[in-house]
Amino acid sequence: MKKVKTNSSSKNNKNLASPKGMRDIINEDYYSFQGFFEKAQEVAVYYGFKPIETPILEDEQVFARGVGEGTDIVDKEMYSLKTKGGDHLALRPEHTAGLMRAYVEHGMQTLPQPVMFYKYGPNFRHDNPQRGRYRQFWQFDMDSLGSDKSIMDALIIKVGMSILEEAGAHNLSIDINSIGDKECRGAYIKELTNYYKKHLNVLPAVDRERLKTNPLRILDSKDPKTKEINENAPDSISFLCPSCKKHFKEVLEYLEEMNIPYNLNKNLVRGLSYYTRTVFEVIEENGGEDGSPLTIAGGGRYDYLARQLGSKKDVPAVGFSIGVDRIVDAPWYKKLSPRIIKKPKIYFIQLGSEAKLKSLNIIEILRKAHIPIAQSLSRDSLGSQLAIAEKLNIPFAIIFGVKEAIEDSVIVRDMSNRSQETVKLSKLLEYLKEIK
């Protein structure tokens, strides 16, 4: 009995599965992603953003200092590793810290400011997967580095919203808040902490813990008791110093001018500790199947990140990131087709070994002429090759047999009406232009 089981279970599927929370993206899914990235880049380029790619791995300290120790992302969810050389690296959990590292490293302060980048690629967080949440997930980011002007906040939001609209989102509104800068945030946090201390006995354990580490986070707690307490909690906006108040007011004015609807959400603080002043989130109201809201994009200003990373000067900056996995999954997502996929218009059929020998040369001629094809070089029978062409719904077939190989010609067959014509290889491209 045991022997039989051991033998029959020689197949080990465990090793053949992708890691938890990570998936292969193939077929239509691939095109959905690719199409989104192309459209997003196009919009970003029109607004003056330039592309940048930074490493997927960074020194662990970039995130520990940038995103912040004490955040869940760094403490619980970061993929850290030690290299053979002894370096402590981490898979990036988000795009911003690496981007700022690149800005400082390359001395981009000397360029005309602000410097505007778009950037996309996978991020990694060791979280438990669920709907719209993966351990490897894709973000598309737009960032403006080197300006503290409120219009940059507005521009970033505008570009992000345009991209989302192009992807098919409608009736989007954003939640927005300002959490102040170093002038006013300290006083606010102090006040907030005092307030919670007064209600300490009612506060749930989780939130009591957060009071020590990150009091701001208590504001977006989902615990009903905390929510109740939050009703009367002091809000950051009324604590804003004059310059922050002015900045925030201007951002809102820009949004109104652009007819971008927003909700002032005084409980919005966001989990990454580098945020200052403006923070915002784009929420899809019934993103989940049960109608639970899903954040599809978010961002804000991060004026002190550069210094946290070790720069001598502050670099005021603002950014917007879009959760691409959630966009592509959304019911409203309109499939944006990437330019690169061309549906094959021609199915290449070969017959006999002499023809097979020359087949790749013919395919190369077609490739150079930018004619996408499909083929079944591995097959021999004409009938089965035609059947596949039929199945794949390809309008034309090129038949290349022994006779044609000798005569340097091919047969071009119209699959719809079964008519066909022999064409000399030298005339082929010309002929194909006509029929298209």
Add this chain to the structure above:
RNA sequence: GUGCCUAUGGUGUAAUGGUUAGCACUAGGGUUUGUGGAACCCUCAGUUCGAGUUCGAAUCUCGAUAGGCACCCCA
């Protein structure tokens, strides 16, 4: 990290604790050496893993793993 639900070929499914785990699709091959959506035939392929209960487990129990959902958190 926590809780609830789930797990049968590549896919979708069937099997009162009791035959050799059945069916469909897909895939590969054939009937058919140079002309098509069909039909027929053949083939590949499965009880997630590990313990336990039992004469006997896909089925019951426990554990592990993975997936879904929710919490935490976030995109």
